[in-house]
Amino acid sequence: MKRLIGLYIFGLTGIALGALFPDNYYVSVVGSTAFFHIILAIALNLFMGYAGQISLGHAAFFGIGAYSSAFFTTNYGLNPYIALIIGLCITFFLASCLARPILSLKGHYLAMATLGLGIIVHIFLVQEEGITGGPDGMSNIPVLSILGFPLDSDIKWYFFLLAITCGAILISLNIGASRMGRALKAIHGSEIAAECLGIDTATVKAQIFVLSALITSFVGSLFAHQQAFISPDSCSFFFSIELVTMVVLGGLGSTFGAVFGALILTLLPEVLVHFEELEVIIYGAILMAIMIFLPKGVFVSLCEAVNRRL
Numbered sequence: 001m002k003r004l005i006g007l008y009i010f011g012l013t014g015i016a017l018g019a020l021f022p023d024n025y026y027v028s029v030v031g032s033t034a035f036f037h038i039i040l041a042i043a044l045n046l047f048m049g050y051a052g053q054i055s056l057g058h059a060a061f062f063g064i065g066a067y068s069s070a071f072f073t074t075n076y077g078l079n080p081y082i083a084l085i086i087g088l089c090i091t092f093f094l095a096s097c098l099a100r101p102i103l104s105l106k107g108h109y110l111a112m113a114t115l116g117l118g119i120i121v122h123i124f125l126v127q128e129e130g131i132t133g134g135p136d137g138m139s140n141i142p143v144l145s146i147l148g149f150p151l152d153s154d155i156k157w158y159f160f161l162l163a164i165t166c167g168a169i170l171i172s173l174n175i176g177a178s179r180m181g182r183a184l185k186a187i188h189g190s191e192i193a194a195e196c197l198g199i200d201t202a203t204v205k206a207q208i209f210v211l212s213a214l215i216t217s218f219v220g221s222l223f224a225h226q227q228a229f230i231s232p233d234s235c236s237f238f239f240s241i242e243l244v245t246m247v248v249l250g251g252l253g254s255t256f257g258a259v260f261g262a263l264i265l266t267l268l269p270e271v272l273v274h275f276e277e278l279e280v281i282i283y284g285a286i287l288m289a290i291m292i293f294l295p296k297g298v299f300v301s302l303c304e305a306v307n308r309r310l
Helices: 002-020 025-050 058-076 080-103 107-127 154-177 179-189 191-196 201-227 237-250 255-293 298-309
Strands: none
Touching (some): 025 058, 025 179, 025 255, 058 080, 058 107, 058 201, 107 237, 154 201, 154 255, 179 201
């Protein structure tokens, strides 16, 4: 139960903010965006932080989920949940087929392979105008409903995504404390040593890769319905880099590190927008300073500092 204290604090804080400031832009709009980023960062942290692997192509799975929901609901009138499941099936098939050959690579070779996956999917989304709408994307994506109640306002999406985010945090914490989580940490430490301990490293890495991809695809589907529009820019290579930055900035291997990293990269541009021309310079300087003085990530470094004082 001790490991769930952070989840309780996060959930209660989110509920309080939504209840007290339902019409506040930073709560309803920016908050919803932050929840999307948090879930995606948690999913990527399972692969990067727990297993110690690298992925520069997770935006591809986000795009598969988003475009599957958009395509099947707008062109064929399918129920959004059926379209979401189709997207998950496509993602599962693709990730399962690619997991073992890609994860047989190490280091920068693995990074290049995942980068190539992301680029291929992005090119497909841009070029296949008959299916994806091309560079203009797809619009008029129907609203998602829960038990007949449509999510037709920012605050409704806020509370819905808060619940999904809490679920993602719980899944990540449980995986970290499970036998699979211990196997992943052993692989992160030394893959050779993990194999000597009898861990089937190839299978464990493939499983966490597929799970991470499925969560990312799920979020892509939700994003498409929340925005009612999707374009290739939403799942480009730069978005993959942004997700990696969130995970590293918060602290690799830490669930709440991923949460902190996502919150920082979501809220920081909103704050710096007031600086106009200096926004990009200040943004870059802050990220550089954080990585120089807090090399293990914001959350992990702060936790270590508190533990030292105690």
